[in-house]
């Protein structure tokens with residue numbers, strides 16, 4: 001079975017606020033991923049004050065081991081306003097990246113980000129930081145764009161947000177999620193049962209979380225082989241136009 005970890009950070013941040021904007025070294029990650037049987041990993045920078053620079057650094061990491069990685073371009077919807085299409089297009093054409101990543105920690109998603117995704121036909125991995133209501137707005141406004149909302153909507157393990165998120169996952173055909181950092185196993189099970197395995201992507205949130213530990217959650221879901229194959233890579237390949 002071919003396994004793709006669809007959520008991992010790589011490179012250095014410049015914030016020094018916490019691990020998320022300081023350092024995402026892949027040294028331990030790659031060993032752990034190899035031991036766990038993970039074949040390929042989708043990487044994007046940690047939180048950074050200059051994403052043009054961070055994306056370039058990510059491209060260098062990928063270039064050294066191109067068979068290991070897919071890349072997403074990180075953007076700040078507020079700070080990079082007016083430059084998003086240009087930034088992402090460069091990342092796709094020059095670096096071979098295949099998705100857009102953004103985080104509400106930096107700024108809320110904007111029409112400019114969604115338009116860019118629509119024009120370049122890229123999935124958008126957007127951490128809503130628990131703000132579930134907003135999903136309805138962009139899911140409806142951009143039905144052609146596929147949005148992956150990581151952590152069932154809340155890395156902070158906010159049960160209310162994650163429960164409310166599952167309703168959106170069921171309701172909107174263009175809303176997807178990843179399994180990274182989700183602690184409440186029953187919610188993962190519910191997401192797959194109600195929305196279907198085609199809406200859920202395996203992700204680890206490495207290198208800060210252990211990819212083998214995160215992968216074990218997928219096996220514990222005891223899915224059928226075809227459903228498991230979707231979660232472990234098929235969904236990512238379809239969304240990133242790699243099939």
Ligand SMILES: [Zn+2]
Pocket residue numbers: 007009205
């Ligand atoms: Zn992450």
